[in-house]
Amino acid sequence: AQTVTQSQPEMSVQEAETVTLSCTYDTSESDYYLFWYKQPPSRQMILVIRQEAYKQQNATENRFSVNFQKAAKSFSLKISDSQLGDAAMYFCAYLKTSYDKVIFGPGTSLSVIP
Amino acid sequence: SQTIHQWPATLVQPVGSPLSLECTVEGTSNPNLYWYRQAAGRGLQLLFYSVGIGQISSEVPQNLSASRPQDRQFILSSKKLLLSDSGFYLCAYQQLTNQPQHFGDGTRLSIL
Numbered sequence: 001a002q003t004v005t006q007s008q009p010e011m012s013v014q015e016a017e018t019v020t021l022s023c024t025y026d027t028s029e030s031d032y033y034l035f036w037y038k039q040p041p042s043r044q045m046i047l048v049i050r051q052e053a054y055k056q057q058n059a060t061e062n063r064f065s066v067n068f069q070k071a072a073k074s075f076s077l078k079i080s081d082s083q084l085g086d087a088a089m090y091f092c093a094y095l096k097t098s099y100d101k102v103i104f105g106p107g108t109s110l111s112v113i114p
Numbered sequence: 115s116q117t118i119h120q121w122p123a124t125l126v127q128p129v130g131s132p133l134s135l136e137c138t139v140e141g142t143s144n145p146n147l148y149w150y151r152q153a154a155g156r157g158l159q160l161l162f163y164s165v166g167i168g169q170i171s172s173e174v175p176q177n178l179s180a181s182r183p184q185d186r187q188f189i190l191s192s193k194k195l196l197l198s199d200s201g202f203y204l205c206a207y208q209q210l211t212n213q214p215q216h217f218g219d220g221t222r223l224s225i226l
Contacts (some may be wrong), residue, residue, distance in 0.1 A: 033212055035214050041142070042219075042224075043152075043218065043219075043220050044217065044219050045204060045217035045220075046205070046217075047214050047216065050214055062192055084203070089155075091157065093214075095212065095214070097211075097212055097217055098211050098212065100146055100163060100165060100208075101160065101163065101213055102208075102214075104158045105157065106156070106157040107156075107157050109155070
């Protein structure tokens with residue numbers, strides 16, 4: 001069965017600095033999708049970034065980028081120039097191709113220090 | 115564009131009372147629909163999902179049930195709420211296979 005692990009329950013970063021959140025997953029599939037979701041204190045779940053496993057190029061969305069290491073089954077999220085509004089719970093998620101259910105990690109709580 | 119609506123935003127119910135949470139999606143047809151529960155500071159627990167009208171898959175045995183009476187409507191129900199049903203409930207949809215899920219704003223349910 002597929003699992004998603006986020007080994008850092010809590011992280012903090014100074015405003016304007018860069019932080020990297022870790023995610024590893026376990027799968028025997030070669031074709032799948034990976035996502036990072038952000039959940040701010042309002043508890044709305046917001047899609048931050050997505051990565052297709054067949055693409056070697058790392059996805060980027062403005063200040064958010066990923067480091068996708070397929071062989072290592074690692075999918076970390078880098079937030080550059082951290083802002084106060086980045087403070088949130090971040091969830092890593094895995095979706096097997098043509099499957100109906102997304103597997104979510106347990107989350108990492110990110111604090112941004114002004 | 116697609117939108118998802120979930121209501122109510124907040125609900126306080128006594129133990130033993132019934133429950134009905136509603137979720138509707140606009141701007142898409144035949145989406146996959148999902149109900150999750152989230153305890154405070156914790157991850158997401160998938161409760162139910164549906165790939166079509168009348169098709170419900172249950173992930174966790176409990177006193178909750180789900181129904182999909184229309185293509186873009188997903189309802190979470192209970193006949194008698196328990197204290198343990200308290201939590202934050204999120205509805206989500208997936209427009210197409212291999213696409214990410216998109217979430218509603220959630221319902222904060224408190225059982226007294």
